[in-house]
Amino acid sequence: MDDIDAMFSDLLGEMDLLTQSLGQETVPPKPLPSAEQEINLSIGFNDLNASLNELEDNDLDALMADLVADLNATEEKLAAEIQGLDVPPSSSSDQPPPPKGLSFQPASSITSSSTSPGNNNTSSSVTTPSSSNTSPLPPPPPQSAKPTMEEIEAQMKADKIKLALEKLKEAKVKKLVVKVLMNDGSSKTLMVDERQTVREVLDNLFEKTHCDGNVDWSLCETNHELQLERTFEDHENLVEPLLAWTRDSENKVLFQERKDKFEVFKNPQNFYLWKKDKKTLKDMKDKDKELLVQENFCGSSIIVPDLEGVLFLKEDGKKSWKQRLFQLRASGIYYVPKGKTKSSRDLVCYVQFDNVNVYYGKDVKNRYKAPTDFCFVLKHPQIQKESQYIKYLCCDDAWTMNLWVTGIRIAKYGASLYENFKTAERKAAVSSAIWTNRSTPSSSGPSTPTPTIKAKAPTQANGHAPKPQAGPPHLDTDNLPPPPPPLNEILPPPPPDPVLPPPPPSLTSKPSPHQQRSNNFPPPPPSMDSLPPPPPPPPMDNSEDPPDFLPPPPPPTSYSSMPPPPPPSHPASFGGNATRSLPHPSPEPEFLPPPPPDPVVLAPGAPPPPPPPPPPPVATPRAAAQPRKMPPAPPKRTTPTLTGGGGGGGGGGDFMSELMSAMKKRTDN
């Protein structure tokens, strides 16, 4: 015990140094938290073990990749934070991720769902809720220290505490492994963290699928039991609605193009002037459309389309359908009671939108003897089974239904909807720009054609690459806030085989030197935060079909807490001629901020400015997926891994292994 305490206090001291450049305070060790943590760890370990065992290999690999990306991100973040410090990031680790991903689950808080339902069944793509944590908890920050009068010190202290708290919070973040069903029946598995928005998940999926990233791409939720379906809004967090699913549900998450998602911004007249005759609406000029959008979404309040009409209503818990005159207002759906006028004061509120979501109902004619099949449903997201609290409304035709559903979404989400659209448009512009770039011949050939090239990917790439949008989109991107997609590319570490230490053979064999550590890996939580991540991608690369599982997306963590990534440089590097001629210079500007120069792995004494990675090995997953066109991106992605690996070799290693063995000892006892 004493050992461990001592180790921890050392570690804390180290952290202190890392987090504040002028740290002068000595840090009292906090033994208690660590002990607690350990208990938690073991619990989490078992449960996860069980749940993860049920995962398919593929899924596991993807999951692994995600986790690794997570670690990398955390590390990178930290690296950025401590940039400029002399202290080299200590590291435990270049151990390969152990096969089952167990060691990455130092879960301290386990979410409800620790068992995974029957997702071995390949046909049904069921989401497997599983839980894990990002970086393990650092012990609560050393708070004490001598109270200093000077402001700077106070500030520093505040910062430090803040940082520590952030990490604590991070450790509590829930994560899910989500299986997303593609249009072609295949599926992708990815790790989604509580804070991630649907938008971010979509971006990840764009990365993985190489689709064109147009604004219509959406994530949809289907409820099998109730035969409902809805499109997630881009600003929603994905995890929350998924947590409402029952354990044995056959609900699915789909990745598909949905025209209705942003139709209101493309053809606002159809929603706001729906009373006018169809022809004038069709002939609407773009300028008028724009004006309509401006009028309704850019004013000081969002205007909900003026909707009114007779709908069929399924009365609470009854089987009959009744006709009523309904009206949509910003505050809810109302109906005109019998014998009353349409004036506002007589309207009866049918439902308000605070606690309900709107869904499309399927097969309602058969299921509920509905007059038509054009039914929309309002229910609390947590209701998953038949209930009198689900409200069904039936329209005469599909278009009316679309009007109402869109109207309700506007009333419920308001300005967010328009924000989402604008973001999606920007993303689409960026990605089409990227595609355009990629279509230009690039220097490095696809050296390793992989066995499974998905039919889908190339066609799409081709389909969209020729878009002659290169110019404008670039302009666009220049103004953008840090575009996440490029960011993604930095993070997921693809395997730079030649550079790295022996790529550990994947699932089955663990190189013995690493083994011990990997077993021990969970206990020393602080290490993860302060250390560069292990370079785990290699196993992934070796063990699976690259095209299916492209480099994992970065964890959302990086978005929120990353120091400003270098956004402007991205477009520059994409568009710049540098990218076209030689792929590798581009990383240079990109990686200046995050990783501290890494002397260990790189060529002797490589100073920060020169591009860290030697022209990377070409066999990256992306290259595989896109044999013809070598995108500029891959080389970039290699970098973090390199530096990470380098960090692994860095000074902290000894310390960490000591710590770990101490922990090991303790657990053994």
Added chain:
Amino acid sequence: MLPNMYHSTQAVSQKLSCVHISAWRKLTEKKGTSFFFFKRGDTSSKGKTTHHNLSYSREVRRLQILTVDQGNFFRVLVKTQGSNSSNCGRRKLRSMAAWDLSVTVEDLGPDAPPVTISVASDLHIGGVIVKLVEKTQIKRDWSDHALWWEQKQHWLLRTAWTLEKYGIHADARLLFIPQHKPLKLGLPNGKTLMLKACFSNPVFQTVMGICRMLNIRHPEELSLLRPVEEKKKKKDKDMAEEIYDLTEVPLSMVSRPCLYNGMPAHFADSEQMEAVYKMLSITQPPPAPEVITKQYRPASVVDKAHINGRWLDSSRCLKQQGIQENDRLWLRFKFYSFYDIDPKYDVVRLAQLYEQARWAILLEDIDCTEEEMMLFGALQYHINKVSLSEPRMLTSNTALDDLESALQSLEVKMEGESSSASDLLENMTAPELNDYLKIFRPKRLTLKGYKQYWFKFQDTSISYFKSKEESIGEPIQQINLKGCEVAPDVNVAAQKFLIRLLIPAPEGMNEVYLRCENEQQYAQWMAGCRLASKGKSLADSSFQSEIQSIRSFLAMQKTNSGSSNNAASNDESINTHSLVSPRYHKKYKPKQLTPRILDAYQNVAQLSLTDALMRFLQIWQALPDFGLSYVVVRFKGSRKDEVLGIAPNRLIRIDLGVGDVVKTWRYNNMKQWNVNWDIKQVAIEFEGNVNIAFGCITADCKIVHEFIGGYIFMSTRSREKSETLNEELFHKLTGGHEAL
């Protein structure tokens, strides 16, 4: 200058861009909108001129439309008086002769005889004034005085113009009076302000001046309204009305926009002035229910239409519209297109806008549903509460203070941060509530009623145990309240404190009742449930304030039931009838209203004052009928009266019989509109050969014209980045013949 003229304006709102003026001019010229057939004496000459040219030919005294062609051709009889500028010889002759001009000087008193001075026709107005002042032998500042021509009802403001050019003869009755005179101004918040307004400039500029004095940005959105006549029965009461006096403010002060102590400099002079500014910038407490019931409420669309007949003409001056010194006018937001509201600069504007919106809702000027009314009520309650507790800092805002307070707040912030940090750490051991409560679950079909358990409220969940002693083990049940619906069921008199929870579950919503013993317990647990339903834990900073507001609502119920009259609850409590329109006074007792408003209140309780004001305005603006100004009209070819609704972006036609919107026309489809001032008809042409024409019944067609032109003007603002108001454009779009 041209009293009767068929004026045509081209409005292609879509094309109204920053180059609007030039486009407009061009269209006018291109289409040759105005061809004039001039007749002078016997010689008739045919002149082609644009509106502009016409306006400068001041010799033209009277025009008479002889024929009006369908399109753009006019035949006009022009009578000139006096000499023509081309007629040099005659003018010289005249100028030799001196004649007597008598002018009434107001400052000499009402009974004083007119001052007579000897003038020649070529004497300019400036010269007349100098002579006049010399004659009165009063030494004072005459700079604000000007000559008013009684018969012609207009000002002689161009001092360089000669008497001859104005066409003034010995029989002219002239008044020498100040241009700025006191006016009683009814504000949107119901208070009355006395200030000096300009009687000589167009009302548009008068309003600009008033707004500058009151520190309201975007004066183009406001205008002056003749008040609705109040019934004189209760005159005694009205006498007591407090009038805030701003007449002492020197006019020169107002032009300086500098702020002092967070308010315009002229308000910082004295305590009275500060009080005036407070009245302007702080929202008024909810009015007594009797005040609401007493006020005039429009009962129908037609009633609402009548008020719009009272708007003053923006392009003519107050004096020309028969407004006298000390008359009463209302200042109101006229164009419901509020541009760029910035709470930082728009303190007064925001407060007054809120007041206008509030009264529109209380007086059912705009219809809303019951649910919306409750939300408005809750917001009013909240706004009142917050404005009492966080009065805006008026006194400590000078630069030095700013710095100091900034430093201070920085310190506080830092301390706060670190303390919140430690708070956060404590969150790991979050606060909880523990108590014996009674629970009842109707779903279980047990008739046993309420059973007592030991309850524990932690994070966002409630767990209950058999007893306190067993609370270490597994709970009987744990209920997560996130996303649930919370409703009160309280009767203070009967000591009933129920919390009704609708808890979502995969199978549906579970209904659970929690029964508390007393107010204190109820307030705490209710607050906890409210926060938890929104996903916030007890550790949330709003927990205490939530408890507070629940208690004050309880107090309201108490006082309303009349059982207690203690002073403590009085300042906190408000009669809920003050928050809703009279319709609900009849429908519900205050006691019944309280829980409903409280229910709506939970969604807004966290808002800051500014946010609450903004939310109020947003909900108001989201009402389907928002922004509609009604006018009763008769469409060409129709025999019955109908109502035209003028909105910021469209015109609607409402059938009075059905009360339904029959037709909608949007401004951006509008090609042009014309006003025939003689037959008081407005004709509008839309794209796709849609032509409509209507005569205005409850309002002058100038008012309708001004509304349409005004909204088109408002829509041009966003594109012009310049801060300065394009007054010329406004007049072009709204002025009709006056502007030309």
